[in-house]
Amino acid sequence: DTGVSQDPRHKITKRGQNVTFRCDPISEHNRLYWYRQTLGQGPEFLTYFQNEAQLEKSRLLSDRFSAERPKGSFSTLEIQRTEQGDSAMYLCASSLEGGNFYEQYFGPGTRLTVT
Amino acid sequence: QKEVEQDPGPLSVPEGAIVSLNCTYSNSAFQYFMWYRQYSRKGPELLMYTYSSGNKEDGRFTAQVDKSSKYISLFIRDSQPSDSATYLCAMKSSASKIIFGSGTRLSIRP
Numbered sequence: 001d002t003g004v005s006q007d008p009r010h011k012i013t014k015r016g017q018n019v020t021f022r023c024d025p026i027s028e029h030n031r032l033y034w035y036r037q038t039l040g041q042g043p044e045f046l047t048y049f050q051n052e053a054q055l056e057k058s059r060l061l062s063d064r065f066s067a068e069r070p071k072g073s074f075s076t077l078e079i080q081r082t083e084q085g086d087s088a089m090y091l092c093a094s095s096l097e098g099g100n101f102y103e104q105y106f107g108p109g110t111r112l113t114v115t
Numbered sequence: 116q117k118e119v120e121q122d123p124g125p126l127s128v129p130e131g132a133i134v135s136l137n138c139t140y141s142n143s144a145f146q147y148f149m150w151y152r153q154y155s156r157k158g159p160e161l162l163m164y165t166y167s168s169g170n171k172e173d174g175r176f177t178a179q180v181d182k183s184s185k186y187i188s189l190f191i192r193d194s195q196p197s198d199s200a201t202y203l204c205a206m207k208s209s210a211s212k213i214i215f216g217s218g219t220r221l222s223i224r225p
Contacts, residue, residue: 004158040123042203042215043159056212091158104213106158 002026004107006092012113013082020078021110025094032075033104034067035091036060043091043106049075050097082114118142121204121216129224134191138204138216141185145206145214148180150189153201153218162202163189194223 005024013019025032030051035043046065047057051072061067064082069075079086089111093104121138128134136150147166151159165171168182177190187206191198204216 041217042119042121042205044215045212048212093158103161103164106160108156108158111156 004092004094004105006090006107006110008110009108010111010113012115015082015084015114017082018078018080019082019112020076021090021092021112023075023077023092023094023107025074025092026105027073028096029094029105030072030097031095031102032069033093033095034075034077035093037089037091037109038087046077079112082112084114087112087114116141117217118214119204119206119216122219123217125220125222127222127224128194130194130196132194132223134189134194134198134221134223136189136191136202136204136219136221138187138206139185140187140206142206142208142214143182143185144208144211146209147207148178148187149205149207149213150176150178151203151205151215153203155200159203196223196225199223 007022033048034046037043049069064080067077089109091109092107095102095104119140149164150162153159163178165178165180168180171178175192179188199222201218201220203218205213207213
C-alpha cells in the first residue's frame, strides 16, 4: 500500500500526558499537512510542511503542539500536557507541489481520546 | 459566521434516488471548489474539484459552482448504498489553505 499511513490509529491518554503521532506521506510528495477533526466537523488545518520547512501554522496550534519533518519524509505531531479538548481525530495529508491546485491525499487518521 | 456553511444532515434517501448536497460560502476569493467523501473511521478522499464557476460531471457525480450566489452543489444520480458516507465540501483561493465545511451525513436505504 503506497498511501499515507499514520501511527497509531488510536491513542487513549490521561490528561497532562504527552503524546506523539507519526505520519508517513506518499513517498514522492513534498508537501505534508496536519489537520484536526472533531465529531460532526470538517477537518481544520493545523500546519503544513514543504520538504523540511514548516511554512504555515494555524492559530489552533497552541504552544503545546509541535510538529516536525526532520528529513522531509515522515512527520511527527507532539501534544504536550494534553487536555480533554484535544480529543479529536488528527489527520495527515500529503501532496505534490505544483500549480495552484494539488490533490491532498489523506491518511486514516489517529483518534486521540484524553481522559 | 463560518466561511463555509454546510447542512449536517443526516440525509436519508432510497436507493436509486438523486441526491443533492449543498454548501454556501462567504469568501469571494475562493476559486477552487472540492467535494470529499469520508467513510466512517477513514480519512477524506477527493471526489471532484472545480475551478471557478460551472459544472463538472464524472460518472454519477455532478459538481456545480455558482460564484455569483456563493453556492456549490454536488448531485449524485442513481444513488447506491455504497454512497453512504459523509460528504465534505471544501474550497480555497490560490494562496490559501483548504477550508472544509462541516460535512453532510448521507445514508442510502436499500
